[in-house]
Amino acid sequence: MSAFAIETRKVTRELPGPVPVTLVRDIDFRVAPGEFVAVTGPSGSGKSSLLYLLGLLDRPSAGTVAIQGAETSNLSPDQAAALRLERLGFVFQFHFLLPEFTSQTNVEIPMRRLDRLDDRAIRRRATELLETLELGEHRHKRPDQLSGGQRQRVAIARALANDPPILLADEPTGNLDTHTAQIVFELFRDLAHRQNRSVVVVTHDTHLAELADRRVHLVDGVIVDD
Amino acid sequence: MALPLGLDIALQHLAHRRRQTLVSLLGVSLGVAFFIAIASMMQGFQQDFISRIIDIQPHIIVKDDFRDPPRQPVEVLYGDGALDLRGLKPLDETRGIRGARSMLAVLEEEAGIHVAPTLSGNILLRFGGKDVSANVTGIVPERQRRVSHLEKDLVEGATLDALYTTANGIIIGDGVAKRGGIRMDDLISVVSPTGVVLKMKVVGIFSSGLTLMDNFDTYVLLKKAQVLQGRANVINRINIRLDDVEQAAPLAARIERQFGYRAEPWQEQSRNVLGIFVIQNVIMYSTVSAILIVACFGIFNVISTVVFEKTRDIGILKSMGFRDADIRRIFLMEGLMVGVLGTVIGWALGYGIVEFMGTLRFAMEGFVKAQGFILYRTPRHYLISGGMAILSATLAAWIPARRASRLNPVDIVRGAG
Structure with a gap:
């Protein structure tokens, strides 16, 4: 089994069409367990595309993506979904919390889908996660009753619900003020270092990227600096 | 105990579009109720008529x-011949x-x-x-x-x-x-x-x-x-x-x-009336089907709107690890819930209408004489109306549900950024 949480080999993603568009090209990229990696680059450089490939939301046109040593190119859509559910946590620029549900329920959803814990254990874990992220008193509030930073922290709690070894974040601080963004980034660093998770964060903010262990810079779909 | 996750999400979606959901529910309920009432009245009349003619008339x-x-005789002898008989006079005999x-x-x-x-x-x-x-x-x-x-x-x-x-x-x-x-x-x-x-x-x-x-x-x-x-x-x-x-x-x-x-036979003696019954039944089923179709457009509308509104949610659910079938099931369940709930309300309403009609007294003289509506009560009417309503509601939900399940999460999260 590979020592890397994520490993890509010569990954290329091309959008077919009369004029094919290459999103990323020949990406060789590895993330070790407990490593916090920031992916930077200008708009349209392929940062998010790379993240979606790592998160099995998209399939490479060429090359391979391995998650914890398991090669993923032959997985069916349902198998990829199962892998996402168990091993990957996503945080996006927009929180994507389900607006009808409370923070607590939003965090419970991935656990209920995975169906490994009983109802009481699911409730307890969701509460603990929210309390860890200092959202204990906001457990029963719906997303529209929370601030931007609070919503994003609920989204992080939801991404951690099934205790995934890998956390992927796409511009998670894009809608946050500088102070809150700093807090969120520090949280990611903690998750990597204290909980031994691999964290890959896409950001265009070079200042925040400096908080990561490693910085990968993309230009025109190619890694130019690692 | 918590509700199954898909059901929970489906319920929340419907509750979110409360007014539209209620209109769809009303459509299904009325379709079911009218079917029960009309079928009870028409079959009551038809069965009463048939039992009366069976009882009263020779079979x-x-x-x-x-x-x-x-x-x-010439036609019998030369069946294949080119015969043209003219000026035939019928025998004047006692019939x-x-x-x-x-x-x-x-x-x-x-x-x-x-x-x-x-x-x-x-x-x-x-x-x-x-x-x-x-x-x-x-x-x-x-x-x-x-x-x-x-x-x-x-x-x-x-x-x-x-x-x-x-x-x-x-x-x-x-x-x-x-x-x-x-x-x-x-x-x-x-x-x-x-x-x-x-x-x-x-x-x-x-x-x-x-x-x-x-x-x-x-x-x-x-x-x-x-x-x-x-x-x-x-x-x-x-x-x-x-x-x-x-x-x-x-x-x-x-x-x-x-x-x-x-x-x-008695069926032939009353062929005209029995033919009218067939036409009546066709009209009844067509009318009720039309009501249900309109209700199903409502369901289709509600679920399509929900799918449109919840595109982001679908994206995040898929990124979390929900399969296409899970997403499809959520939206199908929404149609099914409107169908089932509409059916149950329709059953109660239909039962009420039938019982109310049963209390009405008036002299009626058509093919048969009666002192009010002749009603036929059978669980079959409830089963047929419920089956039609639930089936149509599920079918109405199928198209938007399939569309939802086919949404690409990458397109959604990119678009939402």
Whole structure:
């Protein structure tokens, strides 16, 4: 089994069409367990595309993506979904919390889908996660009753619900003020270092990227600096 | 205990579009309720009519008639020849069933069959300066009571034997009595098409509940009918009643093959009305289907709107690890819930309407006479309406559900950024 949480080999993603568009090209990229990696680059450089490939939301046109040593190119859509559910946590620029549900329920959803814990254990874990992220008193509030930073922290709690070894974040601080963004980034660093998770964060903010262990810079779909 | 996740999400979606959901729910409920009410009313009427004609009328009537005119001898001899017969004059013969006595004997030998000979024709009843046209049927009382419910339907007069005990007795329908202003024991003049006039005494008035019979039929002794029609010893009908009514059609066909005379089972005698019932049923099912289709457009609209509104949620659910089938199931469940809930409300509403209609009292006179709606209550109506509603609601949800399941999460999260 590979020592890397994520490993890509010569990954290329091309959008077919009369004029094919290459999103990323020949990406060789590895993330070790407990490593916090920031992916930077200008708009349209392929940062998010790379993240979606790592998160099995998209399939490479060429090359391979391995998650914890398991090669993923032959997985069916349902198998990829199962892998996402168990091993990957996503945080996006927009929180994507389900607006009808409370923070607590939003965090419970991935656990209920995975169906490994009983109802009481699911409730307890969701509460603990929210309390860890200092959202204990906001457990029963719906997303529209929370601030931007609070919503994003609920989204992080939801991404951690099934205790995934890998956390992927796409511009998670894009809608946050500088102070809150700093807090969120520090949280990611903690998750990597204290909980031994691999964290890959896409950001265009070079200042925040400096908080990561490693910085990968993309230009025109190619890694130019690692 | 928490609800299953898919159900929980589906419920929240519907609750979020509360007003639209309620309108769809109302559509399904009304469709189901109207189906139950209309089906109960129409089938009640139809079944009542059918049971009355089965009870009251003979199950088979053999007439002095042929389905096809008899072929000319030359046509029999030269069937393939180029024949053109002109100036044919029909033989002026006394109509009636030939060999009726032997026919009756043959038929009576069969088990489960009761036969009665009759002679039917038209008459004019003259009473108090008023003429009323009617049908007269000459009967043999002891045979007639075995093939029809005439005796049980007498509302005045005790038995058919009154035709024996009173010289020139006549039994008339209550509709005939009403039209002519005739009452029990009145003496009326009966005029036949052949010009015979008899003074007859009303010895019975019957009410079968079948409007046509009550308004036009009268009964006299067979012998009197033969006198009135000027057709001594002739009968033109053989009425047959069966222990097993389902055998009417095959037996009629057999009699017709055996004796040549036209034999009409009860279904053929009431073919016009039964045909109307078929049309009624088609209209009923079409109307209710139209209501349900409109309701399904509502469901389609609600779920399509929800899918559109919840595109981001679908994206995040998929990124979390929900499969296409999970997403599809959520939206199908929404349609199913509207269908099931609408059905249950519709059942309650339909039950209420039927019971309310059952309390209404009014005189109705169509094919049959009744004092209110004749209702037929059966779980079948509930099952059919529920099945149709749930199936259509699920189908209406299928298209948006499939669209939702096919959404690409990458497109969604990119678009939402």
